[in-house]
Amino acid sequence: MNVPLLIAQRYFRSKNKRNIITIISNISMVGVAVGTAALIIVLSVFNGLEDLVRTLYGKSDPDLVISATKGKAFDVAPAFLLKLEKMPGVALLTEVIEDNALLQYHDRQMVVKMRGLSDNYFGQSPIDENIREGDHRLRRDSLELALVGAGVQHELSITLNNRLTPMRLLYPRNTPGSKTLSLNPDKAFNEQNIIAGGVFLIEQHIDDSYIFVPLTFAQRLLGYGSRRTALYVKVSRSFEVDEVKEQLRHMLGPGFKVQDSDEQHVSLFKAIKIEKLFVFITFTLILLIASLNIFFSLSMLVIDKKKDISVLLAMGANQTTLRRTFLLVGAIVALVGATAGLVVGVALCWLQQRFGFVSMGMATSVVDAYPVKMEAADIVFICLSIILITLAVSIRPALNASNLDVRENL
Incomplete structure (x- = not known):
């Protein structure tokens, strides 16, 4: 029979405790429950936002991007491209100039930001699903067309398929041997005209700054020739992205970077994770403050049970048994509160996932309701935090109980 647990349960359920101790114990449980539920909800919201960002960028991001480690562009010879295309796991290779x-x-x-794309790009990314107006094609027979972001269209009031007034794109001319820009506009800039054929709506940063054009148009305007700023790789379904990424890194060597979707936006995801960490720390501190009531209730319980403790010591109970008893009382209070908080937090997150009660509150939002995603790792960390906090606030009253003088209290 576990004597410390039996006594702890009796103390927890006792109706003879002084009223103030009961009130403080109940406040402790409510505080732990609220703190636990808040932690689960807030961390689940951060998980949902991270998934939402990943989904939004996934609409335009390729599986893998190959770029130069140093410099903006690199030369691509036909033999180099052919070698990459024949590599196991590479389903599609798209040339990019940006x-x-x-x-x-x-x-x-x-x-x-002008992104020149080879004709097979739309096999790489399902961007045609995000065309708000017009057509997703970059070429109709011999006519070159541009896809413009919704923000760019709004800023410049661009009309689609306007052959009378096409868009005009200018880029500084790179004159060999010259380090200054000519004062004559005709000599200082390369200039090309193109018609807007469609408008895309993907993500605000992309929508407000990007236009997509055919690769040949970008080559003429920028004068890149055989140089490319990136190569987009679509991975075959029968292969893992990480597996193909490592093979490409090994084949290309240190002169090239091979990045998956998360690595392409590493700073954004790192910022989300840092915010999540600081929120976790902040709410854990709030949970610690709420758990201080456990310390006060246990301290008052020790004072109230001095005679009981002295009797137990006189009957042969050792200090370890008494310490475990009062630690278990604190653990029971925390466990009841944490269990209630877990149930409430998980239930609210499930209801939000299922019914979307809390909306984003913005007409322009890409989703109607706040995204939430529960992860087992978060619940494990929350439970570990509660265990550590309970030990921290319970250990002092437990030590006080074990150090009572029997002769003074009998």
């Missing part, structure tokens, strides 16, 4: 350019339309202008 750089800043000045976009003019009527009397308005703005600097945009």
Whole structure:
């Protein structure tokens, strides 16, 4: 028979405890329950936001991106491309040229990110699902077309399929041997016209700054020739992305970077994880403050049970038994509160996932309700935090109980 647990249960359930001790114990349980539920909900929201960001970028991100370790661009010979295309696990290889350019339309202008894409890009990414207006194609027969972000279209009031007033793109001309820009606009900039054929709506950062054009158009405007800023790789379904990534890194060597979708936005995901960590620490401190009531209730319980403790010592109970008894009382209080908080937190997260009661509150939001995602690791860390906090606040009253003088209290 576990004597410390039996006594701890009796003390917890006792109706003869002084009223103030009962009140403080109940406050302790409520505080632990609220803190636990809040931790589960907040961490689940961060998980949901991380998944949402990953989903949004996944609509335009390839499985893998190959880029140069140093410099903006690298040369791609036909033999080099053929070697990559024949590599096991590579289903599709897309050539990319990306750089800043000045976009003019009527009397308005703005600097945009221009991404030149080879014709097979739409086998790489399901961007056609995100076309808000017009057509997803970058070429109709011999006519070259551009896809513009919804923010770019709004900023410049771009009309689709306007052959009379096409978009005008300018890029500084790279004159060999010259380190200065000519004062003559005709000599200082390369200039190309293109018609807007469609508008995409993916993610605000992309929508507000990007336009997609055919690779050949980007080559003419930027003068890149056989150089590319990146190669997009689509991985075959029968292969793991990480497996193909490691093979490409081994084959290409240190002169190239091979990044998966998360690595392409590593700073963004790192910021989300850091925010999640600080929120976890903040709410854990709040939970610690709420758990201080356990310390006070146990301290008062020790004072109230001095005679009982002295009798137990006189009957042969040792100090270890008494310490375990009062530690278990604190553990029971924390366990009841934590269990209630876990049930409430998980239930609220499930209801939000199922019915989406709490909306984002923005008409322009890509989702109607706050995204939430529960992870087992979060619940494990929360439980470990509660255990450590319970030990921290219970150990002092337990030590006081074991150090009572029998002769003074009998």
